Amino acid sequence: MMFRDIANCHRWQLQRQECWRDPPLRKCRLKLGTWCWPSFAGGIAWNCRRCSDWWQLGNCTDATTMLTMMDVGNGDCILESGSGSGAMTLFLSRAVWSSGHVYSFEVRKDHHNRAKGNFQCWRNAYGMAQEKEWPNNVDFINKDIVFATDDIQGKIFDAVGLDMINPQVALPVISTHLKQGGVCAVYLTNITQVIDLLEGIRTYRMSLSCEKILEVIHRDWFVAPALRKDGSRAPRVEPQWNINALEHEEGEDSGKMKDDDEEDDTKSFCTVPYVARPHHRQVPHTAFLVKLRKLKPALQ
Numbered sequence: 262m263m264f265r266d267i268a269n270c271h272r273w274q275l276q277r278q279e280c281w282r283d284p285p286l287r288k289c290r291l292k293l294g295t296w297c298w299p300s301f302a303g304g305i306a307w308n309c310r311r312c313s314d315w316w317q318l319g320n321c322t323d324a325t326t327m328l329t330m331m332d333v334g335n336g337d338c339i340l341e342s343g344s345g346s347g348a349m350t351l352f353l354s355r356a357v358w359s360s361g362h363v364y365s366f367e368v369r370k371d372h373h374n375r376a377k378g379n380f381q382c383w384r385n386a387y388g389m390a391q392e393k394e395w396p397n398n399v400d401f402i403n404k405d406i407v408f409a410t411d412d413i414q415g416k417i418f419d420a421v422g423l424d425m426i427n428p429q430v431a432l433p434v435i436s437t438h439l440k441q442g443g444v445c446a447v448y449l450t451n452i453t454q455v456i457d458l459l460e461g462i463r464t465y466r467m468s469l470s471c472e473k474i475l476e477v478i479h480r481d482w483f484v485a486p487a488l489r490k491d492g493s494r495a496p497r498v499e500p501q502w503n504i505n506a507l508e509h510e511e512g513e514d515s516g517k518m519k520d521d522d523e524e525d526d527t528k529s530f531c532t533v534p535y536v537a538r539p540h541h542r543q544v545p546h547t548a549f550l551v552k553l554r555k556l557k558p559a560l561q
């Protein structure tokens with residue numbers, strides 16, 4: 262039996278419904294005749310697709326950039342809002358691992374249930390594949406983060422991740438529970454939302470400073486042997502040199518080099534011309550990532 266990374270398998274798109282239909286997830290048989298266990302990336306993709314709201318955290322690179330911004334590490338205590346599909350929660354859960362904890366708030370009951378279910382589904386799948394437990398390190402809380410004061414009483418968070426509409430309304434509650442120097446990373450689709458966020462911070466004089474606003478941009482490349490219109494391989498066409506002109510330009514040396522060239526014994530190598538350019542279709546805009554750091558208010 263062969264175990265393969267499901268995310269690397271081109272049949273994943275066809276097979277994923279079958280694979281993930283029944284939590285707890287079981288290993289699945291692919292048309293290729295091999296057996297697969299789901300990868301973390303596959304789990305994330307599935308989380309995103311199962312959420313009723315079509316968002317969802319644009320891509321894994323956005324999520325890992327959020328993690329880097331937040332500087333999340335083993336043992337950290339993290340606050341997140343909203344849970345959505347639970348995709349970002351999974352990244353956070355993996356980063357803080359068994360000695361850390363994630364508190365994930367979600368105002369919508371259906372999204373809350375979905376995120377919880379997805380997380381449990383992933384834990385089951387991981388448990389079966391790895392024969393060890395994924396830590397049960399997330400508290401999913403079905404509540405508006407604006408009214409979370411009681412739930413987070415006495416807690417100080419190492420970092421906060423916000424992916425929700427109007428994050429500025431959550432900041433007064435959150436910022437008192439964020440450690441000094443800690444980062445609140447905010448995920449926003451429109452630049453006008455970024456402006457509203459910064460204006461909210463300025464208006465309410467919150468001790469948060471904006472360190473960075475960025476967009477993660479991917480450029481997928483296409484590299485493959487060139488094909489003719491009829492689908493056959495195009496032969497490599499040697500560029501035509503004007504040897505006389507070269508000799509004239511470089512003197513006698515260039516002629517000597519030509520004479521010394523040994524017989525080419527790798528004829529099959531470099532005989533095929535390649536197409537190598539960015540893909541026509543690129544990953545579209547996903548979101549802006551805003552890094553806010555809690556700083557002590559300046560002494561008056």
Ligand SMILES: C[S@@+](CC[C@H](N)C(=O)[O-])C[C@H]1O[C@@H](n2cnc3c(N)ncnc32)[C@H](O)[C@@H]1O
Nearest residue numbers: 343345346347348349367368372405406424425
């Ligand atoms: C874009 S989704 C989050 C996606 C999530 N990061 C993921 O990985 O799937 C935004 C979520 O925030 C939730 N939300 C919006 N306002 C909220 C609030 N005030 N408190 C808690 N959740 C909120 C929405 O219901 C929605 O599920």
